[in-house]
Amino acid sequence: MGIFQSIYEDMTIIMEVSPLMSMPSIQQGYINLNVGGTFFTTSRDTLTRYPGSTLHSMFSKDGISTVPKDDLGRFIIDRDGSVFGFILNFLRSGSLNLPTDFTAHEQLIDEADYFQLPDMKKLIITRVRCVHY
Numbered sequence: 765m766g767i768f769q770s771i772y773e774d775m776t777i778i779m780e781v782s783p784l785m786s787m788p789s790i791q792q793g794y795i796n797l798n799v800g801g802t803f804f805t806t807s808r809d810t811l812t813r814y815p816g817s818t819l820h821s822m823f824s825k826d827g828i829s830t831v832p833k834d835d836l837g838r839f840i841i842d843r844d845g846s847v848f849g850f851i852l853n854f855l856r857s858g859s860l861n862l863p864t865d866f867t868a869h870e871q872l873i874d875e876a877d878y879f880q881l882p883d884m885k886k887l888i889i890t891r892v893r894c895v896h897y
Contacts, residue, residue, distance in 0.1 A: 795823065798838040802845025810855045818879045819855070843879075847872050851879060860887040 811823040876885040
């Protein structure tokens with residue numbers, strides 16, 4: 765029983781010294797996300813860059829407590845993880861960088877609509893028009 769007591773005491777000390785261990789989704793200024801089963805790590809600044817967007821509402825100080833978490837403490841966003849990286853890149857840079865062979869434009873437009881990113885939607889539509897002409 766002595767070894768288990770020692771381990772328990774050590775864990776208690778770690779939890780007291782490092783409160784972020786109890787919040788694995790926000791460590792060292794980064795937020796861990798589970799988007800449709802795909803995992804991402806980004807900053808709160810990136811997620812809240814566009815006021816009025818869904819992500820801004822979700823991850824502002826008032827909204828973050830309402831976002832569900834998975835078993836590992838990652839914030840769950842029930843959307844398509846296969847295109848979410850493009851959303852994050854847009855939030856980081858303000859530009860749309862898609863591979864030349866990208867074909868999921870409609871899907872990405874749906875995601876831009878859902879996340880309330882009208883500037884991104886305009887860039888996608890412009891790109892579609894350029895590709896088809």
